[in-house]
Each structure stands twice: as C-alpha cells, then as structure tokens.
Amino acid sequence: MASCSQLDAVKGAKVLMVGAGGIGCELLKTLALSGFEDIHVIDMDTIEVSNLNRQFLFRQSHVGQSKAKVARDAVLKFRPHINITPYHANVKSPEFNVEFFKQFSVVLNGLDNLDARRHVNRLCLAAEVPLVESGTTGFLGQVTVHIKGKTECYECQPKPTPKSYPVCTITSTPSKYVHCVVWAKDLLFAKLFGDRNQVNDLNVHSSDDGDTSKSTEDVFERNQNEDPEKYGRRIYDHVFGYNIELALANEETWINRKKPRPIYMKDVLPIESFQQNGKLDNCIKEDVAISAMQVVGLTNPQDIWSLAENTKVFFEALRLFIEKREKDIGNLTFDKDDQLAVEFVTAAANIRASSFGIPMHSLFETKGIAGNIVHAVATTNAVIAGLIVIEAVKVLQGDFCNCRMTYCLEHPSRKMLLMPVEPFEANKSCYVCSEKPLLLELNTQKYRLRDFVEKIVRNKLGMNLPLVMIGANLIFEAGDDLEDDVAANYARNLEKVLAELPTPVTSGTVLTVEDLQQELTCNIVIKHREEFDEEKEPDEMVLTGWNAPNKESRFTSNGESSTHSAQVSERTETTVDTDTGRERSVITGTKRKLSEIEAASDNSEIQSLKPNSANHETPQQVIDNDDDEDDIVMLDAFPEAGKKKKVEVS
Amino acid sequence: MDGEELTAQQTALYDRQIRVWGVDAQKRLSKANVLVSGLNGTLAEFCKNVVLAGVGSLTLMDDRLVSDDDLRSNFLIPPDEAKKSGGSLAEVYCNSLKEFNPMVHVSVEKGNLTQFHGDLFDKFDAVVVSCCTLKEKRMINEKCRERDRRIAFYTVECRDSCGEIFVDLQNYTYAQKKSDDNVKYHLEYPSFQEAISVPWRDLPRKTTKTYFAMRVLEHFEYFHNRKYGETSASDLPIVLNLRKTLCDEQGVNESLIPEKLLDHLLSAGAKEHPPVCAILGGILGQEVIKAISGKGDPLKNFFYFDAADGKGIIEDISPVSKH
Known part of the structure; x- marks a missing residue:
C-alpha cells in the first residue's frame, strides 16, 4: 500500500543493487516505478545474446556493453529524474568496502553465484545494512531477508554445492549421460586442448594394467607434422577403442555392470565416406564461426546425431582446432560459448555414451549440461523482483516483524504459488554471524x-x-x-x-x-x-563447527536438473541463480517434505504445519494478521530442534 | 511437433527458456496471437513478458490518450515523447514493445473490444483484458466462448496492493509427464458469469476474502455506472450497504468481507502498486504461455496476490459440474 510513510521511506532511501542481469533488470525497473530515487548498481558483466530473452533493458545493439550502464540508461528513459549510479565492476573489488556499504539503507542482491553472495552477506553484516537476497531457476525462485541481530544471515544455512561424481564413475564406469559429458569436458577436452601440466586422470583409471604414465602421455601428443587426420584417428581409436578394451580386461569391474563396447573409427566410418567428408573442408568460410557441425552438414542443434555423425563431428572439430586454432591449443578451458568446443564435447560424450549403452543427447542438451546453464525465464524474474521491492519497503519502514521469505513455486502448495514464510532465527553456530570458533x-x-x-x-x-x-x-x-x-x-x-x-x-x-x-x-x-x-x-x-556442505570432489558439474521437474519439496534452500549458470539450484533438505504440506492442504487439521498449540495465541506467529484462521506455514529451520524458532523482534 | 524448425537466431535468443519449456513449446508460442485490451501498468508487465517469450503477434487495444496517471506505474511510456506524440496508449505501448523483440509482430487495433464482431476474435489464441467493468468482462468472455475455436480468456485487475486474475480456458486438455509417461489431463472451466454465480455459501470457508471484496466492488461500479476503478473512500457507506445486501442474498455473514479491505480497495481506485503489477504480470504471462504451449498445469481459475500478507493464492471457483 503506497501510504505516505511508505513513499517517504522509499524516496529518502539510498539503495544498492548487486547484479543487473535477469533479476537485476526487473528489479531496477520496479524500484524506479515504485519511487526509489537513488539507486546504485554493481555488475561486472557485459551483455550477451542469450540474455536478451529476459533482460528486457538490453537490445541486440548493446551486446558487449556493460550491463550496469546500459540498464541505467534504459531506466532513465522512463524515469529521467532519478539518480542511478552504475559500476561496471566486481562487487568483490576492494573499492566496495564496509565504508562503501554503510552509505546504503538496504542492499538488494540479484546475483548468479554463491561466492559473490557470501561476500555481500559479510559486508552487509559488517556494515549492519539489511540484505534482501534472491534467486531463480526456471519457474522457481525465492526472496529472503537478512537483518543482523534479527534474522539468520545468508550463510547460517549450508548452501548446496554443485553435484560431484566419484572419479572412477567418470573414468571407468559411467552410467548416465552426464558422466560422459564430464569425461569429455574435464578429461578428454582438457587433455587435448588444455594445459598439459595439469594432472589428468584420463588414462590412470581407464587402464588398470599399470601402463606407465610416460607411454600413455605420448598418445595425446601430436607428433611433428603428423597429419591431423591420422592424429584424430589415433586419438579416437585410443580413447574409444583401446582404453575400453583395457577396461574390459578387468573383469571384476563388469560383474554387475553392462560391459562397454570398444569403438574403432574404421567400424563406424568406412574409409571412402570419411575421405569424401574431408573434401568438405573447402566449405568453411572465414567470416563465420568455425563449426564442425557445419562442415559435416548438420544444422539443427536439437537433433540427436547418429554414432557416425558424432564420429564425423569429433574428427572435424579436432581437425579444425589443429588447423584453425592451433595457437589456442595448450591453454583452452571449456567455454559454453565456444561453438567448436561444445561440438567436440558433444561428439565425444555421445561416442562414449554409445560405447556404454547410454542414450545419446543433442548438442543443445549437452551444452546445457557441460556449461551448467541455468534455466531462466522472464516471468519468474519479474515476480521475484516485485517481491524484493515489497520486502525492501518493509525494511525501509522499519517494519521488520512483517518481513517474510517468499518462495515462488511451480506447483501450488496449499493453494499457494507464492508462499511467504517467517524469517529464521540466526544459527548460533554460524561462523560468519556468530563468533563461534x-x-x-x-x-x-x-x-x-x-x-x-x-x-x-x-x-x-x-x-x-x-x-x-x-x-x-x-x-x-x-x-x-x-x-x-x-x-x-x-x-x-x-x-x-x-x-x-x-x-x-x-x-x-x-x-x-x-x-x-x-x-x-x-x-x-x-x-x-x-x-x-x-x-x-x-x-x-x-x-x-559449521554445518558445511559435503566434501568437494574433482568432478563437479550441475548434473541432471533435479529441481526442474521435481516439485519444490522440503525447504527449497536457495534455488540460486539467475544467469550464467555458475551454480545450480539444488533442494536441500531440512526434513519437511512437500508431501506433508500437500497433505495439509487437503486436511487443514494436520498438526505438523501448525505452530505448537501452546504458542498459537502469540500474534507474532501468525503470518496473516488479518486472518487468524489460516494455517501457518511452518518450516524447519533447525532439524535438530524439530521445530521452528521464533524471530525475536525488538 | 511438425512444422519448420526454429531459426538459428531464435535458438540463440531463446536458449535459456527453451531449456525450461522445450522446443515444441517455443514453436507453438511463435505461432500464437495474443490480444490485450485496457492497458495499464499490469498489462505493461504482461506484454513485456509475452513479447520477450516470443509469441507470434501481440495486438494492443486502447484508444485513450496518455494521461499523468498512466505514467505512474508504467515503464513503456517515455514521459516526454509520449505526450508530444499525441498517440493513443496502444500506440505508445506498441512503439516501446516493438524494441523488446524484433521477432514478435506488435500492432495496434483501434476501437472497443465489446463492439468487435465475433469473427474478429478468431485470429487470436488468447484475449487478455484489464480495466474492464463487470458488463464488459461478461460480454468479451461470451464472445470468446461463442467461437468454434478455443480462445483463452483472461482478466487481470490490480487495485493498489491487491490483485486478481481470472482464467477461462473452456475445455482444456493438456499432457503432463508423469514418471516417463505422458498423462492426459482435462479441465473444464466455467465462464466468468458462471464462476461468479456460484453461491457464496457453497464456497470453502477459507476462500480468500479478496474474492468477495472484488465482487462487491464490481457490483458497486456496475450499479452506479462507474468506470473501472472510478471509486474513492467516500463511497464506503454505499458499498457497506451493498455488502449487506449481497451477503444477505447469499446467506452469509457480512463479516466475511472486512470493511478495512473494502475501504482499501475503494481508496485505491485504479491506482496500481508497481511491485504488484510485476507479480501479477509475471504470473499472468506464465499462464498465457502455459495455455498456448500446452506445457504445465494451468491455474484454475482465480489467482490472488495481496502485498499485505505476501500470499499468492489460487482459488478454484466453479460450479459443481466443472470441478
């Protein structure tokens, strides 16, 4: 309700927005419309084509420019008289110190990675500035409020880490397509095109016969003047043929597993078709992105290629790297925007999948898996940005007891698509906001x-x-x-x-x-x-002493998207992320299953979702002050305590 | 799905959302035609969302000239240009929206939707209206329903911090993946008139109060010949009488509809709260995308958001035969 006190609070406020991407564009617009007049925006990124489907302040002609600056200019077109201060910089750079943060009344996060979120959380705690944190993936999202001394901080709860896989699953016993992608990207691609000095498990685990690393190391080295065609054939036969044969020799591994099939190039591509294919080389034009798909005559990134097609793409991509991008070889890391790299990884992952009897996937899907691309739509970001502003206004009015964390769900839970929950109390063992060693x-x-x-x-x-x-x-x-x-x-x-x-x-x-x-x-x-x-x-x-996430392993990847199809069950802890996909939303469990919540929607008498009856009269526990008949959504902040703790509001 | 493939340009632009709803849904979207009428801040949000998503075409109807009130919660109207140009709301919206996505055909249709001949509706897959009176909602909804092809009908209202969305998909069948199988679901929607005719006594006790308050307001505007949102706090005494009459007719206690809420809605008039516009426009955009693409459970048949409690609630208000 745009009351006078609300307008005054908004007008006088100086706010900091961190991130001008998916959520950021929506947020800046909604802040400006809501009457905010002094907005500072930090974003280190520049605009990319794949942003344009939702970051509506940006146009094709802005590609390559600073998000913070372009966003400012776009908003000033419909609100010419407000102050927007853009910073094309990393929020972690030293200029943004505690003193800098102290000038703001509230900080609003629209970030895409855990690292920056943690950093901003600490600065807000040190500067004693309230933080409104947010994240979206696909149709899911959430907004949380963190106020020192009143609620938990962003790091009070363990955060999901990217899914990791045991080394031997990747090197020897893949059972899912994602394992093949990780192998193709982190092992084969890294081995052939990345830093040669990096430790790489490509051979160590795939051949158990005690091959010395010296002799295998040589296999991947291209001999001077070695014909790219011959080299490609040698690599192909080694990794998809010979290495599989070696692995098969270790019979124990396969007692309870389906045996892989070694694949040699001659069996997939008869020499004639292969050479004919080579002539297509002339088709490459210098002005278009170098693409093996194009050379092979494949156009649709959604198609699933046959083994022969994948083999051709593998071979052409390898050859193109050698012939057109030789200077890159030795210092490449996988980049989802590098077309040739994506093609190579897609082909290699599919050939390996074929060998292990795992269903093959399209380039489009492979790119998503390999690049940890976060699913994103404009509508969820718009909703989340609206919720951020609603919370920011409450914070500015000092109306802390009405602050809520809100979850945006794909499927309604107890009739709700937008579900507000009371903020949790600080975790007393949090090393960030408590002094516990x-x-x-x-x-x-x-x-x-x-x-x-x-x-x-x-x-x-x-x-x-x-x-x-x-x-x-x-x-x-x-x-x-x-x-x-x-x-x-x-x-x-x-x-x-x-x-x-x-x-x-x-x-x-x-x-x-x-x-x-x-x-x-x-x-x-x-x-x-x-x-x-x-x-x-x-x-x-x-x-x-800190409820840290699980150990890391050397293979971290987003893996199959679990949130996406899954219902938001349990407490959706931070479905992180807007954009570039540095993280992926994972639902962590404090152990209240949605099944209970759903059950409760059919039967409002279920006690598990009600506050302890003894506390029922406490007005603070009622989310909806107008309607004391409503159930109150209770989520477990602390599984060990078995019930939610109250936020003390002074 | 049959039909031509998406172009490389489309695939690059829509990459992130294709990862959410798939190529087939994107293809269906790119062939769909959407009509909006009664432009305000909420529909500005909605239009932005469906243009970004890549519908085939968006047609805008609203002949009103730009007023200061329109500027308040609107990011599609550059304040200086809009007034100079002397264009209608629809024209100003159109100019801004065109820039959001060159692949979407955005155009203006003059006139009043209630005067539209039935066959003019036929080219649209979805009709979305706001700033409508009760009578207009009924009329447009019925015109959509009279056509042979199914035309999805939506209304959206934002009165300050409170919002309502109504959805009529008529007979709607969609497939949903359930553990690898495609399960077919069928939903039968009531028309707006059928929905609001459901006796209040038959509704669950927990039905949101905003539903009833909105009906009272709608009737007030109707009986007193007001335009949409033409209300103020001074109307409260009359509205309280109307509340009593309606509640008596329906055989429910008038405490069902808090006076505070009515007062709030009356004072708000047609004024919108921008964060709520964003939320309603987001949810509505998603619903239209779902209905067009046939992906995802569509909401049936009312949605409510109130910034006061922060809840976004779905209510199914249908006659027993359409549950």
Missing part, C-alpha cells in the same frame, strides 16, 4: 600454509583478502602492496607445513583468520591428526 583437523606435519590459505580460508570460508595470525603473530597476509621483505617472508611461510611455521602450529593452537575487506574474523582451533581416509576425506582435513 571452528574446529579443523589436519596433519600439522604435512599440511602446508599455502593449502590452508587456498583450500580452507579462501575456498571453504569464502574469504577474499585474508590474513592469518597465530596469537599476535602475523604469518600471512594477502595483498599487492606489501614491503618486499614482508612479502618474501610470507612467501616462505606459505611453503612451510603448519608445524614448522615461525610460531609452530600443534594440537590446540588457535589460528585467527581475518578478512579486512569483509571485516570478518574467525578463530580456528587446530587438532592434529595423522591419517585421513582417501575416499571419504580426500581433502586430508575435516572442518567442523
């Missing part, structure tokens, strides 16, 4: 400071510019502006194992890590441990 088990005699900084402080704890202290002694500090002798000292420390640092780390030592930009400090109690289980604890450390 973490416990870290590792082998202090083996674990180097470098790994501690990279794998734990940066990757696990999400710090950007960390420093590490033992008591009052500074042993490491990130940054470019260090004195030479100090930098040299840190560089030496990085190579040392923890037990041999100038201040030795042993069991019971407390390490303090701090990020000055995020103004986050965290104490870590070290526990020395000799051995770690290779399979279960591949990182050779265990970090507890």
Whole structure:
C-alpha cells in the first residue's frame, strides 16, 4: 500500500543493487516505478545474446556493453529524474568496502553465484545494512531477508554445492549421460586442448594394467607434422577403442555392470565416406564461426546425431582446432560459448555414451549440461523482483516483524504459488554471524600454509583478502602492496607445513583468520591428526563447527536438473541463480517434505504445519494478521530442534 | 511437433527458456496471437513478458490518450515523447514493445473490444483484458466462448496492493509427464458469469476474502455506472450497504468481507502498486504461455496476490459440474 510513510521511506532511501542481469533488470525497473530515487548498481558483466530473452533493458545493439550502464540508461528513459549510479565492476573489488556499504539503507542482491553472495552477506553484516537476497531457476525462485541481530544471515544455512561424481564413475564406469559429458569436458577436452601440466586422470583409471604414465602421455601428443587426420584417428581409436578394451580386461569391474563396447573409427566410418567428408573442408568460410557441425552438414542443434555423425563431428572439430586454432591449443578451458568446443564435447560424450549403452543427447542438451546453464525465464524474474521491492519497503519502514521469505513455486502448495514464510532465527553456530570458533583437523606435519590459505580460508570460508595470525603473530597476509621483505617472508611461510611455521602450529593452537575487506574474523582451533581416509576425506582435513556442505570432489558439474521437474519439496534452500549458470539450484533438505504440506492442504487439521498449540495465541506467529484462521506455514529451520524458532523482534 | 524448425537466431535468443519449456513449446508460442485490451501498468508487465517469450503477434487495444496517471506505474511510456506524440496508449505501448523483440509482430487495433464482431476474435489464441467493468468482462468472455475455436480468456485487475486474475480456458486438455509417461489431463472451466454465480455459501470457508471484496466492488461500479476503478473512500457507506445486501442474498455473514479491505480497495481506485503489477504480470504471462504451449498445469481459475500478507493464492471457483 503506497501510504505516505511508505513513499517517504522509499524516496529518502539510498539503495544498492548487486547484479543487473535477469533479476537485476526487473528489479531496477520496479524500484524506479515504485519511487526509489537513488539507486546504485554493481555488475561486472557485459551483455550477451542469450540474455536478451529476459533482460528486457538490453537490445541486440548493446551486446558487449556493460550491463550496469546500459540498464541505467534504459531506466532513465522512463524515469529521467532519478539518480542511478552504475559500476561496471566486481562487487568483490576492494573499492566496495564496509565504508562503501554503510552509505546504503538496504542492499538488494540479484546475483548468479554463491561466492559473490557470501561476500555481500559479510559486508552487509559488517556494515549492519539489511540484505534482501534472491534467486531463480526456471519457474522457481525465492526472496529472503537478512537483518543482523534479527534474522539468520545468508550463510547460517549450508548452501548446496554443485553435484560431484566419484572419479572412477567418470573414468571407468559411467552410467548416465552426464558422466560422459564430464569425461569429455574435464578429461578428454582438457587433455587435448588444455594445459598439459595439469594432472589428468584420463588414462590412470581407464587402464588398470599399470601402463606407465610416460607411454600413455605420448598418445595425446601430436607428433611433428603428423597429419591431423591420422592424429584424430589415433586419438579416437585410443580413447574409444583401446582404453575400453583395457577396461574390459578387468573383469571384476563388469560383474554387475553392462560391459562397454570398444569403438574403432574404421567400424563406424568406412574409409571412402570419411575421405569424401574431408573434401568438405573447402566449405568453411572465414567470416563465420568455425563449426564442425557445419562442415559435416548438420544444422539443427536439437537433433540427436547418429554414432557416425558424432564420429564425423569429433574428427572435424579436432581437425579444425589443429588447423584453425592451433595457437589456442595448450591453454583452452571449456567455454559454453565456444561453438567448436561444445561440438567436440558433444561428439565425444555421445561416442562414449554409445560405447556404454547410454542414450545419446543433442548438442543443445549437452551444452546445457557441460556449461551448467541455468534455466531462466522472464516471468519468474519479474515476480521475484516485485517481491524484493515489497520486502525492501518493509525494511525501509522499519517494519521488520512483517518481513517474510517468499518462495515462488511451480506447483501450488496449499493453494499457494507464492508462499511467504517467517524469517529464521540466526544459527548460533554460524561462523560468519556468530563468533563461534571452528574446529579443523589436519596433519600439522604435512599440511602446508599455502593449502590452508587456498583450500580452507579462501575456498571453504569464502574469504577474499585474508590474513592469518597465530596469537599476535602475523604469518600471512594477502595483498599487492606489501614491503618486499614482508612479502618474501610470507612467501616462505606459505611453503612451510603448519608445524614448522615461525610460531609452530600443534594440537590446540588457535589460528585467527581475518578478512579486512569483509571485516570478518574467525578463530580456528587446530587438532592434529595423522591419517585421513582417501575416499571419504580426500581433502586430508575435516572442518567442523559449521554445518558445511559435503566434501568437494574433482568432478563437479550441475548434473541432471533435479529441481526442474521435481516439485519444490522440503525447504527449497536457495534455488540460486539467475544467469550464467555458475551454480545450480539444488533442494536441500531440512526434513519437511512437500508431501506433508500437500497433505495439509487437503486436511487443514494436520498438526505438523501448525505452530505448537501452546504458542498459537502469540500474534507474532501468525503470518496473516488479518486472518487468524489460516494455517501457518511452518518450516524447519533447525532439524535438530524439530521445530521452528521464533524471530525475536525488538 | 511438425512444422519448420526454429531459426538459428531464435535458438540463440531463446536458449535459456527453451531449456525450461522445450522446443515444441517455443514453436507453438511463435505461432500464437495474443490480444490485450485496457492497458495499464499490469498489462505493461504482461506484454513485456509475452513479447520477450516470443509469441507470434501481440495486438494492443486502447484508444485513450496518455494521461499523468498512466505514467505512474508504467515503464513503456517515455514521459516526454509520449505526450508530444499525441498517440493513443496502444500506440505508445506498441512503439516501446516493438524494441523488446524484433521477432514478435506488435500492432495496434483501434476501437472497443465489446463492439468487435465475433469473427474478429478468431485470429487470436488468447484475449487478455484489464480495466474492464463487470458488463464488459461478461460480454468479451461470451464472445470468446461463442467461437468454434478455443480462445483463452483472461482478466487481470490490480487495485493498489491487491490483485486478481481470472482464467477461462473452456475445455482444456493438456499432457503432463508423469514418471516417463505422458498423462492426459482435462479441465473444464466455467465462464466468468458462471464462476461468479456460484453461491457464496457453497464456497470453502477459507476462500480468500479478496474474492468477495472484488465482487462487491464490481457490483458497486456496475450499479452506479462507474468506470473501472472510478471509486474513492467516500463511497464506503454505499458499498457497506451493498455488502449487506449481497451477503444477505447469499446467506452469509457480512463479516466475511472486512470493511478495512473494502475501504482499501475503494481508496485505491485504479491506482496500481508497481511491485504488484510485476507479480501479477509475471504470473499472468506464465499462464498465457502455459495455455498456448500446452506445457504445465494451468491455474484454475482465480489467482490472488495481496502485498499485505505476501500470499499468492489460487482459488478454484466453479460450479459443481466443472470441478
């Protein structure tokens, strides 16, 4: 309701929007229409064609330009007199420090990756600025509100991590198409076109006969002046033929599995057709994107190609890389916008799928899997942006007790497509918003400071510019502006194992890590441990005290989209993401199944969804103040507690 | 599905949404024709959504000239140009929408939809109206229903923080994947008149109060010859009387419809709250896309959003025979 107090709150507010993509475009428009007059927008991205179906502030002619700047100009066309300040920059860059954040009344996130979300969460906590967080995938989305001292922070609940696969599934026993895609992208493509010095499991696991890595290494190396055709044939026969034969030799593997079929090029493509195909080479025009599909005469990315077609594409793509993009070879990483790379990976994944009796897929589908492309539509983003503004207005009015987290569902739950839920209370063991120390088990005699900084402080704890202290002694500090002798000292420390640092780390030592930009400090109690289980604890450390997501494995991929067809069951924890697909929505479970909610919609008497009857009179527990007959949606914030805790509103 | 393939340009532009609803749905969308009439901020959101999604054509009807009120919750009207041009609302919308997606044919149709001859409806797959009186809603809905081909009919209203969507897909059959099998579903929708004729006593106790409040307002505007949204807080006494009359007729207690809610809706008039426009336009856009593409469970047959409680609720208000 656009009351006077609401308009005043909105007019006087200075707000920061992080992200000008799918949600961001909608949000900027809705903010401007709702009367906001001072809006700052940060986005590091430039506009791409695949954005245009939903990021309606952008046109074909803007492709390549800054999203933040173009979005500003587009909105000023219908609201010429408001102030929009764009920043074409990464929100993690040092200019956006706590001081910067403090100037805003509220921060609104429309981001596409976990990393940036965590970073913004910390800055908002440090600057004590309320945060409205959001995300969408396909028809699903959510908006959450995070206010220091009043609700949980963004990191109080563990976040879904990309799905990972055991190494041997990828290298030896694929059973799903996604396994073949991961193999084609992370192993074969990386091996042939990526950094040769990278460790790669392509052969180690696929041949169990003790091949020395030296002899196999040579297989992928193209001999000087080796004809691309001959080279392609050799690679093909090696990875789809010889390696499968080797794998078959290990009979134990196949006792309960379907045996794969080795595929050799001569069986798929008789020499004649193959050579004829080669002549098509002349068709390539320099001005169009280099494409193997085109050479082979395939046009529809939705089609599923035959084994022979995939073989042709594989071969042509390999040849095109050698002939047209030789200088790229050795430093390529897979990029979903690199047509030739997508074609190569599609062909390789399909040939492998064929070998293992797994259904083949189109280039379109393969690109989605390999590129972790998030499904996105304009309508969900528009709805979510509307909900963000509604929450932002409540925050600005200081109406915290009416703030809600809202889930946008694909299928109605208890008649609701948009389901508001009360915000959760902060997790008391959250290392980000509470001061609870973490416990870290590792082998202090083996674990180097470098790994501690990279794998734990940066990757696990999400710090950007960390420093590490033992008591009052500074042993490491990130940054470019260090004195030479100090930098040299840190560089030496990085190579040392923890037990041999100038201040030795042993069991019971407390390490303090701090990020000055995020103004986050965290104490870590070290526990020395000799051995770690290779399979279960591949990182050779265990970090507890924080409900961290599962361990990472070397193969992470989005995998099959589970959310998409699935109902939003349980608590949809952060269906992350708008755009580029750096993450994928995963439904995590705090254990309330939708089946219960659905059951409740048919039978309003079901107690599981009602507050404890003892608390029923508490007005704060009623979501809908006008209607005390309504059921209240109760979701479990803390499974161990078995019931939702109340947000204290002061 | 048969028919020509999507072009490379379409595939590139629609990549992310094809991943949501598939190529066949995209092809059907690109052949569909949508008509909207009674343009406001909510329909601006709706139009944006279906143009981005890539419908075949969008036809806009509204001969009114641009007023200051129209500018308030609207991103399709550049304030200075619009007034200078002297064009109708439909023309100004059309100019802005064309830029959103060059592959969609956006055009203007002059006149009043209630005066349209039946056969003019035939070229449309979906008709969406807003800012309509009760009488207009009934008339347009009936005209859609009289045609041989099925024309989906929608109304949407946004009165400040409250919104209502009505859907009439007549007899609608769609397929839904259920564990690898395609299961066919059939839904029978009542017309607007049939729906609002369902006795209030027969509705579940938990039916949203906004449904009843909207009916009272509709009747008030109808009996007093008001245009859509031509109301103010000073109408409250008369509306409270009308509430009593209607509730007595229906044999329900008038506390079913809170005075506060009526007061709020009357004060709002035709004024829209932009975040609510975005939400209603988003949900409505998705429903039209579903109906055209035959993908997904369509909502039956009312949707409500109220920013006051943040709930987006579906109500099925149908005579027993169409449940």
